[in-house]
Amino acid sequence: MPKFAKLLNDHMLRIRASNNDVAQKIDVDRLTIGNWKSGSLPNKKNHDKVVACADYLRLTDEETKKFLTAAGFYEEYVLSGDLAEAIFVDYIQRLFIRLSQVNPYPVMLLLTQANWDEPPCRNAILARAKQIYLPKNVLHIHPPASLTVDSDSYFAHLGKQCEMECVKKDYDFEKILKERVEKTNQLFLLVSRFEQGVPSLGKHLASIIRNISETYPNRFHVMLCGGEKLAALKYQNGSLSLLNFAEVEHWPELGSAEVKAWCEHRFKEVPLNEGLVNKLLEVSGGHPQLLNKCLAFQRDFPLRDVMADYPEELSQSDDLWQLFLPFKQEPDIRQQVCEWLKRQG
Incomplete structure (x- = not known):
């Protein structure tokens, strides 16, 4: 199997994405995805489609580089481990100082615009976290994008990201995460792309985070990255909100x-x-x-x-156009954007 086809198959399998899922996200016919998976290389005019595909498949910088090279395109991302340590340095330092001051439950909601919790911004947070907590005490998870994933698969996916291969369901994930906290003085967890995937499972993840935070005061340090839906977990239901105790910060421009x-x-x-x-x-x-x-x-x-x-x-x-796709899909938000544009005009 050609390298690009193998990479595409492997990455789609990793997030359990169907041909139709990918085709809809990057605005191509599902037969195009089928052809790519069967060995056809993308047309040179489809460069942006392949980049969008890499973004939807949640590829890292290194994976994106290999993906684009295998597709026959000019290297889009130049890798450098130093970049994560060169951007938002002062802000991220203050962010962790603020997190350490949140007692007794150091949980922070980091509200961002779309794609702001991606590499290298996300890597900058993780690089600083590893300096503070040591690499072995830093975990990073991002929920699966699929809207059809079931609970067991959802938490098994999160478990693998934390090298918890024995996680089969939500109970396993919570139990092993608690065990990790018990083995160290402080454990740090970064949750990026919190809003993607099944909303009810995202809320379930939030409830697990809350439970562990309350069980181990000042020992479970958490940053969750997202936007409006994440903010709703703090404000929507007042004192009954899942993360009503969390500190809120906004990612700078x-x-x-x-x-x-x-x-x-x-x-x-x-x-x-x-x-x-x-x-x-x-x-x-x-x-x-x-x-x-x-x-x-x-x-x-x-x-x-x-x-x-x-x-x-x-x-x-x-x-x-990918950034505007959510507005197109939700009529209420689309109407709001139209009103903003009229005011600008």
């Missing part, structure tokens, strides 16, 4: 230092100055995924005018 670090580690050939940095931040809205696209434009088309040409380029990008 990208600044000049982050853009420079991003460029240094992923786009070394792009010469930056403060004027260009400010333009890139304005055009991308400071969104990591769109900033990455803008830096790629700057690398490939250095003579193009950022303010005049990039908005049009971004408007044709699948990355941007």
Whole structure:
């Protein structure tokens, strides 16, 4: 089997995604996914589709690099372990100081925009956590994306991410997690992409986190990354909310230092100055995924005018349409966005 087909099959199997699931998420025909899985390479015009596919399959930077290379595309992500230690340094340091001060249940809801809890932002949190708690005491989980996964498969998936191979159901996951807390003074857990997957199972995960936090005060340190649905677990039902005791923090916008670090580690050939940095931040809205696209434009088309040409380029990008897909699918949110746009007009 060709390498790209094998990687696609393996990654889809890992999150139990069907051909139809992937096709709908990246806006291609499901037969296209079937052809890719059977050995056909993507058309060169489908570069953005393959990048979107890698994003949906929750691939790491290293996995994305291999995935794109196997598909025959130019390497999109340049790997560097140093990038995680070069962005949001001061903010992340303050974040962990604040977490240590939350007593007796150090649980934090880190509210982010879409894709802000992805590499390298997510890796920056984990890098700092490993310095504080030691690597053996740092766990990272992200729920499966499938909306059809059952409870046993959901928690078995989370267990494997923590190298708990014997987890078969929710009880196993909770029991072994408690045992991990008991064996150390402090255990850190990062939950990224909290909002993806089956909502009821996300709430069940939150209830387990609450139970362990209450059982082991000041010993189970947790950060959950998400948006509105995560915030609802603190505010929706008042004192009865699952995570009503959690501290809330908001991930900051990208600044000049982050853009420079991003460029240094992923786009070394792009010469930056403060004027260009400010333009890139304005055009991308400071969104990591769109900033990455803008830096790629700057690398490939250095003579193009950022303010005049990039908005049009971004408007044709699948990355941007992927970000708007949730608004398209939910009528109430779509109406709200339309009202905002009318005010802007």
